[in-house]
Amino acid sequence: MAAANPTQIRALIASHKRWDTIFALCGLLALMLGVLTFAALFLDMALDGGARLSWDFFTSYPSRRAGQAGILSAWVGSTLVMLTTAFFAVPLGVAAGVYLEEYAAKNWVTDIIEINITNLAGVPSIVYGLLALGLFVYQFGFGQSILSAGLTLALLILPVVIVATREAIRSIPQVIREGSYALGATQWQTVRYHILPYSSAGILTGVIIGMARAIGETAPIITIGALTFIAFLPPSPVQAEPPFLSFEWLFSPFTVMPIQMFNWTSRPEAAFLTNAAAAGFVLVFMTLAMNGLAIWLRYRLRRNLKW
Amino acid sequence: MSAVPAQTTLIATSPPGARLARRRARLIRERLIELVLFLAALVSVFTTVGIVYILVKESVAFFQHVPLVDFLTDTQWTPLFDDAHFGIMVLLSGTLTSSAVALCIAIPLGTIIAIYLAEFAPFRLREVAKPFLELLGGVPTIVYGYFALLFVTPLLQRIYPELPGFNLLSAGIVMGIMIIPYVSSISEDAMRAVPMSLREGSYAMGATRFQTAIKVVVPAAFSGIASAYILGISRAVGETMILAIAAGMQPNLTFNPLEPAATITAYIVQVALGDLPHGSIGYQTIFAAGLTLMLFTLVCNIGGHLLRKSFREAY
Numbered sequence: 001m002a003a004a005n006p007t008q009i010r011a012l013i014a015s016h017k018r019w020d021t022i023f024a025l026c027g028l029l030a031l032m033l034g035v036l037t038f039a040a041l042f043l044d045m046a047l048d049g050g051a052r053l054s055w056d057f058f059t060s061y062p063s064r065r066a067g068q069a070g071i072l073s074a075w076v077g078s079t080l081v082m083l084t085t086a087f088f089a090v091p092l093g094v095a096a097g098v099y100l101e102e103y104a105a106k107n108w109v110t111d112i113i114e115i116n117i118t119n120l121a122g123v124p125s126i127v128y129g130l131l132a133l134g135l136f137v138y139q140f141g142f143g144q145s146i147l148s149a150g151l152t153l154a155l156l157i158l159p160v161v162i163v164a165t166r167e168a169i170r171s172i173p174q175v176i177r178e179g180s181y182a183l184g185a186t187q188w189q190t191v192r193y194h195i196l197p198y199s200s201a202g203i204l205t206g207v208i209i210g211m212a213r214a215i216g217e218t219a220p221i222i223t224i225g226a227l228t229f230i231a232f233l234p235p236s237p238v239q240a241e242p243p244f245l246s247f248e249w250l251f252s253p254f255t256v257m258p259i260q261m262f263n264w265t266s267r268p269e270a271a272f273l274t275n276a277a278a279a280g281f282v283l284v285f286m287t288l289a290m291n292g293l294a295i296w297l298r299y300r301l302r303r304n305l306k307w
Numbered sequence: 308m309s310a311v312p313a314q315t316t317l318i319a320t321s322p323p324g325a326r327l328a329r330r331r332a333r334l335i336r337e338r339l340i341e342l343v344l345f346l347a348a349l350v351s352v353f354t355t356v357g358i359v360y361i362l363v364k365e366s367v368a369f370f371q372h373v374p375l376v377d378f379l380t381d382t383q384w385t386p387l388f389d390d391a392h393f394g395i396m397v398l399l400s401g402t403l404t405s406s407a408v409a410l411c412i413a414i415p416l417g418t419i420i421a422i423y424l425a426e427f428a429p430f431r432l433r434e435v436a437k438p439f440l441e442l443l444g445g446v447p448t449i450v451y452g453y454f455a456l457l458f459v460t461p462l463l464q465r466i467y468p469e470l471p472g473f474n475l476l477s478a479g480i481v482m483g484i485m486i487i488p489y490v491s492s493i494s495e496d497a498m499r500a501v502p503m504s505l506r507e508g509s510y511a512m513g514a515t516r517f518q519t520a521i522k523v524v525v526p527a528a529f530s531g532i533a534s535a536y537i538l539g540i541s542r543a544v545g546e547t548m549i550l551a552i553a554a555g556m557q558p559n560l561t562f563n564p565l566e567p568a569a570t571i572t573a574y575i576v577q578v579a580l581g582d583l584p585h586g587s588i589g590y591q592t593i594f595a596a597g598l599t600l601m602l603f604t605l606v607c608n609i610g611g612h613l614l615r616k617s618f619r620e621a622y
Binding site: 016017019020023024026027028030031033034035037038040041044045048091092095096098099100103104112113116117118119120122123124125126127128129130131133134135138155158159162186187188209212213215216217218219222223224225258261262265266273276277280283284287288290291292295299 | 538
């Protein structure tokens with residue numbers, strides 16, 4: 001080292017600094033690759049299927065003739081399945097999150113539940129499909145119905161809802177709880193009037209992300225044996241005569257957006273591929289809108305919330 | 308003002324027995340609510356128990372027909388033919404090959420993006436890039452499958468014309484791009500959790516940003532980065548729709564990504580699309596295949612857990 005003169009040292013520093021620049025460029029390039037793929041995917045869908053996007057496409061049943069086929073039964077099915085999923089996943093996930101954050105004692109039972117949730121988040125979605133096929137479809141006899149699909153997806157997104165609930169609750173400072181207890185509130189009153197309202201935006205973000213995932217899930221729903229060609233709608237939940245509400249639709253056969261798209265993708269005729277692209281565009285648009293809403297909510301939350 | 312003393316007298320005059328009863332009712336209600344919440348938390352445990360129960364139950368029935376040795380060593384997978392063979396290796400080879408391709412894309416790119424975002428990128432870029440990557444991870448896999456089959460494969464065929472229409476390569480590449488956000492976001496979180504003092508110490512010794520990132524931050528965050536990789540692996544192994552669409556569903560014992568092949572997941576989809584009677588051997592094979600998949604991801608998860616434990620640096 002003693003022999004190094006200033007010019008050599010300067011050259012050494014410059015060469016090391018060059019690595020900084022090179023790496024920064026690599027990073028930007030890698031990010032750009034992501035952006036490019038995304039743009040290519042979106043444009044590919046829009047260019048291939050854009051021409052098919054019309055009012056008729058949303059109000060027609062699937063058909064043997066590609067030009068007349070639409071996604072009516074698919075989007076109605078998706079909506080009903082999502083309703084069922086939310087009905088089960090949100091109360092269960094929020095309750096589990098509240099229990100783990102506010103009530104659970106530090107013991108082995110809690111440890112097991114926590115390890116379980118981490119593990120479930122890593123289980124491939126198709127395995128949930130197998131669970132549903134064995135349990136809901138055959139053991140419980142729900143058949144290949146909207147109820148089976150909704151329950152399956154609810155179990156699938158349960159870890160997402162639980163984790164989001166826990167994170168939202170954890171960010172509430174301890175002072176809030178102490179203030180509530182000091183006024184004589186019970187634990188449940190504290191949860192009901194303080195913890196849940198203050199964490200609701202965070203929970204909502206998690207629920208939306210979970211639903212966005214559920215709406216695009218294909219594999220578990222194919223596994224329970226959902227039909228790919230459905231040219232009728234489930235019975236309407238609202239009836240003309242008393243009792244006005246009917247839950248027959250829960251046990252109706254159905255199809256959903258991703259399955260409709262899969263069906264069209266696996267056909268050889270080019271005209272059906274156009275339909276697949278159009279359905280894909282609608283699907284991407286829906287998931288993007290939901291994810292975007294969640295990101296925006298979280299951004300606002302971070303900006304507005306100061307304890 | 309006068310209402311307050313009035314209320315105090317009201318409470319004071321109510322007999323102690325009634326107060327006690329009220330308190331007991333409230334206590335019971337609190338306990339009931341806690342029980343309900345606990346049961347909700349237990350649903351996740353029941354889910355796991357349910358998965359294991361169903362997979363094992365049907366697999367046991369399957370292994371009564373097919374010896375385990377055949378299942379592990381046979382080199383053909385033709386469960387629906389008259390001359391039925393049940394060699395899971397055939398499907399496993401497809402799964403491993405496509406996962407390897409995906410990880411070759413996702414791990415380097417995901418790591419570079421994570422290091423860049425955690426150590427190099429300006430604040431504003433990071434604020435935009437993170438949600439964007441999240442969106443990339445939120446695109447339905449069926450859409451990625453369409454993209455692989457009808458965009459990436461034709462693109463690759465221009466470079467290499469002999470490439471068949473269904474192949475593991477394009478499915479793997481698209482799968483890799485899909486996994487990038489999972490790898491990058493967890494690795495980045497891990498790197499950002501490394502305390503600032505470590506970086507400052509490194510800078511004080513005259514290290515550049517790049518040297519600090521590679522030699523200080525990455526080793527310090529290694530446990531988190533490794534668990535990100537493991538998550539990526541289990542995503543790749545469990546991915547279904549991209550492979551079902553773009554890799555073909557032909558069982559093929561190969562490690563060549565240029566060939567079409569079925570994976571474990573694609574096989575399950577293929578069987579579910581047909582209508583096999585409940586309780587037949589074909590119906591049972593998908594549970595045996597699912598059990599294999601589940602064991603594979605379980606090993607990954609446990610490995611990740613151990614890795615995280617043994618490499619965790621405490622500050």
